[in-house]
Amino acid sequence: MVSMAKRNKQNGKRSFEAEKSTLQTAKKPRISVDSSDEEYDEPMKAPSDLGSEDEDELDELDDVDEQEADGSDQEEGEGGLEDSEGEEEGDVKEQDNDTEGKHKEQRKLLRERKQSRKGGTQVQQIKSLWEKLRVKNAPIPRAERQELSDQVWELSKDCISDLVLKHDASRVVQTLVKYSSKERREQIVDALKGKFYLLATSAYGKYLLVKLLHYGSRKSRQTIIDELHGCLRKLMRHREGAYVVEDLYVLYASNEQKQQMIREFWGSEYAVFRDDHQGLTIEKACESSVEKRTIISKNLLGTISASVEKGSTGFQILHAAMRQFVHIANDKEIEELIEILHESFAELVHTPEGSEVACTLIARTNAKERKQIIRSLRDHTEALIKNEYGTAAFITLLFCVDDTVLVHKTFGPSIRENMKEFLVHKYGRRPFLYLLVGLDSKYFNPHVIGEFNKYIKLSEATSKKPFLQRRHELLGKFAPEFLQTVLENYSGILSENLGCQFISELLVNDEVYEVLKEKDQQLFQDVVDSIAITFKGDITEEDHPIHHPFSVRLLKALIQGGKWNNKEKRFEPLEKVPCLGVKFAQKFYDEIIDSSNLLDWINNPDSSFTIVALFESLLGKKEGKQFFGDFKKIKNKIQTDDSNKGANLLLRLVKEKGV
Incomplete structure (x- = not known):
């Protein structure tokens, strides 16, 4: 009885493990x-048959018997009853031998039957x-x-x-x-x-x-x-078939084949008469009649709904179908789509098609529906912002949602936790650059700006606040967090090109200083001082930040107190930041450079342009008295070398200005 109980326990455990393995396999995305x-690299225990379905069922029963036999052999081999009476042990061993013989005979018959x-x-x-x-x-x-x-x-x-x-x-x-x-x-x-x-x-x-x-x-x-062809809608509703259609669309179909696959979701007419509709767009198809638009919309929404229920929300082919649907959907159909997607909205934003759908829905939905979207994205903040396409959806949220307090409260904790990584990440920094400089063509290409402008226009019907007001409110909430992160991690951020670029946009920015409260303005000053200190030391050392071109550009912008407008080809000085420009130049020279190492900074090709910036910023200012006094003492010792363009430019300026 004890042996039978143990065997039942083992068989039950095997059944649970098999069920668990099946569930894990079913969830694989690709x-x-x-x-x-x-x-599936385990060795086969028995050859598969080529018979009928009835024979397959017999095989399954045979396999169960075989597993039970194996389990029984293993159990009995590991040990018997712990009863000390020798007579009972003898009975158990005799029983085991009989059972083993029966199982060997069963396995022999199984092999013979299959062969x-x-x-x-x-x-x-x-x-x-x-x-x-x-x-x-x-x-x-x-x-x-x-x-x-x-x-x-x-x-x-x-x-x-x-x-x-x-x-x-x-x-x-x-x-x-x-x-x-x-x-x-x-x-x-x-x-x-x-x-x-x-x-x-x-x-x-x-x-x-x-x-x-x-x-x-x-x-x-x-x-x-x-x-x-003609079966794709049916396959998308099938648990196994949906994976094949997704791989076919993403990895193997040509662009023309992809368009045809999506047209099949419009309805049976476009599946049957494939050649008659080549090159047809959904907008042109819906222009012919309202009834046709209604049919196409209904078919698309039906396929989307069924696929989401089957767990295929993350599939790129489904995102492509959704993109076509939102192009023709009316307000009521948009509400239906939001209702279908609101719990799995985060699965949209990792593909270009899905990101476009997400941005369009955010722009067209009302405040209540946007609240649902924000909640569904809350637990995916880091992945959302770092993703190439997800970051576009997050930026769209920033310039469409009126409730800026909700946006900051929802995403703020995760952003603060990962801020250091975001500021030096290729995609992660883009939403925050948008807050600092808007849709500047320096960071957003014309195509992306055009897409964002389209969403901004769509949001005008659903958003109440002016566009710039939303950005300023968010900037006021996030700017102190930017400054605090830079203050705590300035050394690591300054060592990255993208990090230096972000700090430059953060500090050389009138809007940022304007939205700061008084206590945060002191934080701004602390950040500026910390950055200046990083340039202190022997510039001949290889790890000195002056040897990084991006560090030099940041330092030059702080000394000049403004930025170069490449579009208009002119220098734009700051008007509201008091601690940059001449004031920073004077302080930088007094604390970082002095008469003892001024010549070294000029003769070094990496640092000579910094002295040019000091010369231009302090020229004619009373704050530059010490600098020009020390400069006159060493100007005759400046080395003129073709490799040191900064020193040559400085000497030319000296001659032009008569210093």
Whole structure:
């Protein structure tokens, strides 16, 4: 009885582990072309049959019996009852021997039964060859691999359509596709014609189909796409088929094929009469009649809704369908889409199509719906801001949402925690550069600015506050946090090109100083002083910041107290920041440079332009008395070298100004 209880416990545990493994496999977002060799790389315990569905069920029962037999053998081998009475131990051992003998007989009968079925011996031979072909750790020679592939093909070519839907036999064909020649792959595709939809919806066949797409020729891909044409809407609603359609769209379809795949979601008319609608856009299709627009919109929304329910919200092909839907949707349909997506909104923003959908929805929705969107994105702040496409959605939130207090309260904690990383991140800094300088063409290309302007225009119907007012309110909330982060991490941020650029925009900025409260203005001064101190020391040392061009540009901007407007080709001095410009130049010279090392700064090609900036900023100012007094003493010692352009420019200025 004890042995039986233990066996039941083990079988129950195995059942739970099997169920857990199935759930984990079902959640995988993308099919790997090497899944057959990696994810399912355990050795086969028994050959698969080629019989009917009834025979498959018998096999499953046989496998259960076999597992129970193995479990029983293991259990009994590990130990028996702990009863000290020898008579009971003898009975248990005798029982175990009888059970073991029965199980051996069952396994023998199982092997004989499988080999007696249709193709049983053939499958056994195929799998024996496959075990040699799939070896990775010690790669076999190409000639030997080719020979093995030929042998597998000769054995399997007449029954390949039966093999591909079996768990283990499908892996054999996948390996064959991987290591075969172009001609052999074409033969496999031809042999499977008419089975591609079945493969796409099969738990095991889908891996083979993706491998055929990955390794196949353009002709093979077109054959598969043509056969799946007309079934895409149905596949998108299928748990297995949706992954195949996604991979086909993202990785293998041409731009024209992608457009055709999306048009199929419009309705059966566009699936049946494929050639008649080539190059047709959804806007032109809806222009012909209101009824046609309604039908297309209904079909798209139905596909989107069903796919979201199946867990396919993150699929790029679905985002492409959503993008077309929002182009033609009215306000009521936008509300329906928000209702469908509000819990999984964060899954949109990682693709270009999904980001456009997210931005459009944010711009067109009302305050209540925007609140839902903000809540759904709250737990994804870091990933959202660092993502190339997610950051566009976040910027759209910043210039569309009237409730700036809600935006800061929702995203502020996570932003403060990761601020140091954001300021030096290629994409992460963009929302904060927008707060500092707006949609400046220096940081946003014309195409992106055009897209943002489109969302701004859309938001005019749903937002109440003026556009600039929202940015100023957010700047007032985030600017002190920028300054605090820079003060605490200025050394690390200054060592990055992007970090120096951000600090320059933060400090050389009248708007920032204007929105700061009095206590934060002192924080501004502390940041400026800390940056100046980093340039103190021997400039001949390799790790001195003066040897970084981006550090020199920052220092020059602080000394000049303004920035160069490249568009208008003129210098724009600051008007509201009192601690930069002449005041900073005087303080920098008094505390960082003096008469003892002024000549070193001039003769060093990396630092000479800093002295040029000091010369121009202090010329004619009473604050420059000490600088020009020391300069006159050493100007005759300045080395004129073609490699030191800064020193040559300084001497030219001295001659022009008569200093």
